[in-house]
Amino acid sequence: MKKKIAALLMAVMAVGCLGACGSKEVPANKVFGVNDLEGKKIGVQLGTTGDIYASDIKDAEVIQYKSGTDAVQALKQGKVDCVIIDEQPAKAYVSKNDDTKILDEEFALEEYAICVAKENTELTEKINGALAELKEEGTLEQIVNAWISPEDGAKKGEGAYTSPEGVDKSNGTLTMATNAQFEPYEYKDGGDKIIGLDVDMATAIADKLGMELKITDIDFDSIITAVQSGKADIGVAGMTVTEDRLKNIDFTDSYTTSKQVIIVRKK
Amino acid sequence: MNSFKEKFIQNFIEEDRWMYLVNGLKTTLIITVLAVLIGIALGFVIAVIRTTHDKTGKLKFLNLIAKVYLAVVRGTPVVVQLLIIWFVVFAYPTASLLVAAVITFGLNSAAYVAEIFRSGIMSIDNGQFEAGRSLGFNYIQTMIYIVFPQAFKNVLPALSNEVVVLLKETSVAGYIGVQDLTRGGDIIRSRTYEAFLPLLAVAIIYFTIVTVLTWLISKLERRLRNSDH
Numbered sequence: 001m002k003k004k005i006a007a008l009l010m011a012v013m014a015v016g017c018l019g020a021c022g023s024k025e026v027p028a029n030k031v032f033g034v035n036d037l038e039g040k041k042i043g044v045q046l047g048t049t050g051d052i053y054a055s056d057i058k059d060a061e062v063i064q065y066k067s068g069t070d071a072v073q074a075l076k077q078g079k080v081d082c083v084i085i086d087e088q089p090a091k092a093y094v095s096k097n098d099d100t101k102i103l104d105e106e107f108a109l110e111e112y113a114i115c116v117a118k119e120n121t122e123l124t125e126k127i128n129g130a131l132a133e134l135k136e137e138g139t140l141e142q143i144v145n146a147w148i149s150p151e152d153g154a155k156k157g158e159g160a161y162t163s164p165e166g167v168d169k170s171n172g173t174l175t176m177a178t179n180a181q182f183e184p185y186e187y188k189d190g191g192d193k194i195i196g197l198d199v200d201m202a203t204a205i206a207d208k209l210g211m212e213l214k215i216t217d218i219d220f221d222s223i224i225t226a227v228q229s230g231k232a233d234i235g236v237a238g239m240t241v242t243e244d245r246l247k248n249i250d251f252t253d254s255y256t257t258s259k260q261v262i263i264v265r266k267k
Numbered sequence: 268m269n270s271f272k273e274k275f276i277q278n279f280i281e282e283d284r285w286m287y288l289v290n291g292l293k294t295t296l297i298i299t300v301l302a303v304l305i306g307i308a309l310g311f312v313i314a315v316i317r318t319t320h321d322k323t324g325k326l327k328f329l330n331l332i333a334k335v336y337l338a339v340v341r342g343t344p345v346v347v348q349l350l351i352i353w354f355v356v357f358a359y360p361t362a363s364l365l366v367a368a369v370i371t372f373g374l375n376s377a378a379y380v381a382e383i384f385r386s387g388i389m390s391i392d393n394g395q396f397e398a399g400r401s402l403g404f405n406y407i408q409t410m411i412y413i414v415f416p417q418a419f420k421n422v423l424p425a426l427s428n429e430v431v432v433l434l435k436e437t438s439v440a441g442y443i444g445v446q447d448l449t450r451g452g453d454i455i456r457s458r459t460y461e462a463f464l465p466l467l468a469v470a471i472i473y474f475t476i477v478t479v480l481t482w483l484i485s486k487l488e489r490r491l492r493n494s495d496h
Binding site: 025026027043046047051052063064065066070073074077078079115221224225228229244245247248249 | 274277354358359360362364441442443444446450453454456457458459460461462
């Protein structure tokens, strides 16, 4: 009797395993352009521009993941038909996942800006001033180019920005909230240190303001809350300005532009 | 600063954002109810296996499986179990998010419910059991007619606690993209970039459900206690 029950249990487990592993057939790619998105399952990262725009697509089922990595994982397993996400992280994902590609046709254009709490207009103005200076000097362009389109043979981000020697840091700390899963804007490469375009840009701004930059790494959808509640002074995470967001938080001038692109399976 | 009314309108009325909360609540309740059912059914079976083994020394193999199961489930965080179920076990295209969530929380809850039931069964004095046997009941009859009814009354507070914990625990389902109540609030938050109202609304809804649930269970408890006299 005991053995029978045991054998039965093993059989049930084996069948369950087969059921789970058996139907692994990933369907063929059905998305070839923006016009194909209607009625599809679209994976996005919660709170990103891709998420907000994708919700407007007719009959589309939008599944919001905690990170772009999860969305791409779901794409590879065939759980979604495509992933809409910012161009640069998309390139990073695709370079690490051979079975995916980015469609040539972009989904939307957008501008990235730094967010600051509504009450903190003084800081917004100061940052806008610093941004204007950095643009004029060409520092900002240098940072962006070094991360987005590095010269042949150069490593990503090489020579993007180094703080001037003996820089003044007497004006206190500038706390930046970010979500370090967004290559090349902010990510961890091996070690614990967060690197990326946004980090270098924020460092350059902090240097201009005579402040010490401190970075905290939190969930993307918590960044705004952190800034609003004063846990962080600024939020820098490839954030796009939208009307709805402007009602509750301020944005500085834009520091770079980006595209929303569509990632699909190759086959 | 915007006035409270404006914020309220922006967070809940505009673009029918309140629907995120309503749909989220539906999902949360579905996951909770189904998970509780799985948890109680499976938990009961495990508890019976474990106590039968303790009392009679039989079912050695099943007892071992049950023990391993309890160790694994209680030894790992539910978020990790959820991610494993969704990205490893259910790694195929047609997998349903809801099913994955229900199974995860059901299997997780079963481990805790099993121990609750076991403690209930073990709390019944062995004399009761022996009395049943000496009246001519066999092991199963003794359990069904004498031990379980008394045990159930004892475990009710702990069981209701587990249901409440489970309800709140489902708030991590958003990790795999399930649009539950918490995630509904998160979506509003990501659209309006306003934290206070969506989070407060989510908290109030959870609190209300838990309060109603607790009240219902306490009524049941009182009714069961009536039979003591």
